[in-house]
Amino acid sequence: MQINKEELKKSLVNLIRLTSTSLPDDVVDSIKTAVQKEDEGSAAKNALTMILKNIEMAKEQSTPICQDTGTNIYYVSKPVGIPSRDLESLIKEATTIATEKSYLRPNTVHAITGRNPGDNSGIMTPYIHIEEWDQDALEFKLMLKGGGCENVSDQYKLPDTKLKAGRDLNGVYKVIIDAVNNAQGLGCAPGIIGVGIGGDRATSTIVAKQQLFRKNHDTNPLPELAELENKLCKNINELGIGPMGFGGKTTVFAFKIGHLHRLPASFFVSIAYMCWAHRRHTLTVKNGEYTYD
Amino acid sequence: MIKIQLPTTEEIIRKLKIGDEILISGVMVTARDAAHKFLIDKNPPEYKEILGNTFIYHCGPVVAKENGEWRFVAAGPTTSIREEPYEATVIKNFGVRGVIGKGGMGEKTLAGLKESGAVYLHAVGGIATMLAKCVTKVKNVYMLDELGVPEAFWQIEVKDFPVVVTMDSHGGSLHKEIRGKSDVQAARLING
Structure with a gap:
C-alpha cells in the first residue's frame, strides 16, 4: 500500500x-432517549435540550x-x-x-x-x-x-475493605458504583463509563479507555461482562445525579467493561469516565x- | 426564567435561590486556574474595576482573531472546584457577585457567597458552541501573553447566557442536596 x-x-x-465538531450517531441517540425521560420544565430536561441544540449548532458551523x-x-x-x-x-x-x-x-x-x-x-x-x-x-x-471527565476517572485495587468489595465481579460492581457516585455531575454527566479489570496500574487504565471506542449500544462478547454492564445500567440511574448533577433520571448512558490478565498479587479496576460529549x-x-x- | 443584567447589585443577587434558572446579559470576565492564582498572589488593585459587581466565568475558550478582532468560537464552563482554595477570597477582595462554572464548589466558597452576597451559577458543561454564540463581543483581554489563551482574563459581553443557580447566598447548595441523596442510594446498591 x-x-x-x-x-x-x-x-x-x-x-x-x-x-x-460532531458526535457519533450512537451517542446522539443516547442523549435523545434521555431527554424524553426527564420531567417537563426540570433543569435536567433543559440541560439535555441545550446539549442537543449545541450538537446541532456545532455540526452546522464546524465549531468545537x-x-x-x-x-x-x-x-x-x-x-x-x-x-x-x-x-x-x-x-x-x-x-x-x-x-x-x-x-x-x-x-x-x-x-x-x-x-x-x-x-x-x-x-x-x-x-x-x-x-x-x-x-x-x-x-x-x-x-x-x-479534562473534567478525566479528573473524575479513578482506579481501585481489590479487595477494598471500606466498600467490602472482594476480588470478584461483585467487588468490581461495587467499586464502579462508588466511582460514579463520587464523580457526581463533575464529569459532565450523563457519562459513558469505560472499565479495565486486571493488568497493572497503567495497562488497566489503557484497557478502560480502549473500551470507550465501543458503540454505546453494542453487547460485550463475554457473557459475564455483558450481564454486569446491563446490571450497572439498570441500577446506576437510581443514584438520581442526573445531567450535570442537577438531579434527574439519567446519570450514565452505558458501561463498557474490558479485562486483561493480572498478576496473582494484583487486582486493579480502572474507571475511565467519559462525558456526554463523547x-x-x-x-x-x-x-x-x-x-x- | 429570571433575567440578570450585569453589572448587578448585592440586593438583586441576595434574592436568588438554588434551582433558579437565569439568563445573563452584560459584561463579565473569564478566569480560571492561573488567573485565580495571579489574583491571590498579586492582589492587583486595578482588577477591582474589572471584576467588581460582575460575574467570573470559569472558562478557557477557543478563540479566533478575524480582522484584528477576537471572537469566541467555543466557550463552555470548566470544572470549578479547582478554584476552591481561592474563590471566597477573590469574591471578597474584588467585589465579585457571582461565579459561573460547572460541578459546583465546596464549603469555603459557600460560606464566602453568604458573607459577600454572591452566587454560584452552573452552566451546562460541554455546550461550548451554543454558549460562544451568547458572547456578542470580546471587549478586552488581559494577561494574554503571560497566561495563554485558555487562562487569560477575557472581558466579554454576553446576551441571554443560560445558567442555573446551584449555590446561593443563604447557604443553599443543590450539589450538597443531590450528593446526600445519591450517597444513600449508592450505599444501598453497594451493600445490597
Whole structure:
C-alpha cells in the first residue's frame, strides 16, 4: 500500500474537525432517549435540550462541541511497509493545522513550567498508539477526552475493605458504583463509563479507555461482562445525579467493561469516565479512498 | 426564567435561590486556574474595576482573531472546584457577585457567597458552541501573553447566557442536596 502524504494529512485534519465538531450517531441517540425521560420544565430536561441544540449548532458551523478539545488519543492500524514514524509526523502536522483552524484549543502545557506551546505539541501528545495488521488498509481511530471527565476517572485495587468489595465481579460492581457516585455531575454527566479489570496500574487504565471506542449500544462478547454492564445500567440511574448533577433520571448512558490478565498479587479496576460529549470518529484509507465513521 | 443584567447589585443577587434558572446579559470576565492564582498572589488593585459587581466565568475558550478582532468560537464552563482554595477570597477582595462554572464548589466558597452576597451559577458543561454564540463581543483581554489563551482574563459581553443557580447566598447548595441523596442510594446498591 502506498500513501499520498499530502492527501492523508488533509484527511487527518478533517478527521480532527469531524471529531471535535460532531458526535457519533450512537451517542446522539443516547442523549435523545434521555431527554424524553426527564420531567417537563426540570433543569435536567433543559440541560439535555441545550446539549442537543449545541450538537446541532456545532455540526452546522464546524465549531468545537466543547471548548476542552481534550487529550487527543489515536489508535492506528497499519499494513506492513508503512513506517510508523511517517504516520506519527503526519498526525502531529495535522494537529498543528487543526489548532490554527480553531478545531482544537491550544491545550497542552509544559508540566513543570506551565508554558503553552500554542499548537498542541509536547511530550507524548497527541497520544498515538500504532499497530500493524494484516489488512491492506490504514485505520485511524481518534477520541478527544476532556479534562473534567478525566479528573473524575479513578482506579481501585481489590479487595477494598471500606466498600467490602472482594476480588470478584461483585467487588468490581461495587467499586464502579462508588466511582460514579463520587464523580457526581463533575464529569459532565450523563457519562459513558469505560472499565479495565486486571493488568497493572497503567495497562488497566489503557484497557478502560480502549473500551470507550465501543458503540454505546453494542453487547460485550463475554457473557459475564455483558450481564454486569446491563446490571450497572439498570441500577446506576437510581443514584438520581442526573445531567450535570442537577438531579434527574439519567446519570450514565452505558458501561463498557474490558479485562486483561493480572498478576496473582494484583487486582486493579480502572474507571475511565467519559462525558456526554463523547467525541470519537474513525478514518479508513483503502484503495485510495478515504472514509469516515 | 429570571433575567440578570450585569453589572448587578448585592440586593438583586441576595434574592436568588438554588434551582433558579437565569439568563445573563452584560459584561463579565473569564478566569480560571492561573488567573485565580495571579489574583491571590498579586492582589492587583486595578482588577477591582474589572471584576467588581460582575460575574467570573470559569472558562478557557477557543478563540479566533478575524480582522484584528477576537471572537469566541467555543466557550463552555470548566470544572470549578479547582478554584476552591481561592474563590471566597477573590469574591471578597474584588467585589465579585457571582461565579459561573460547572460541578459546583465546596464549603469555603459557600460560606464566602453568604458573607459577600454572591452566587454560584452552573452552566451546562460541554455546550461550548451554543454558549460562544451568547458572547456578542470580546471587549478586552488581559494577561494574554503571560497566561495563554485558555487562562487569560477575557472581558466579554454576553446576551441571554443560560445558567442555573446551584449555590446561593443563604447557604443553599443543590450539589450538597443531590450528593446526600445519591450517597444513600449508592450505599444501598453497594451493600445490597
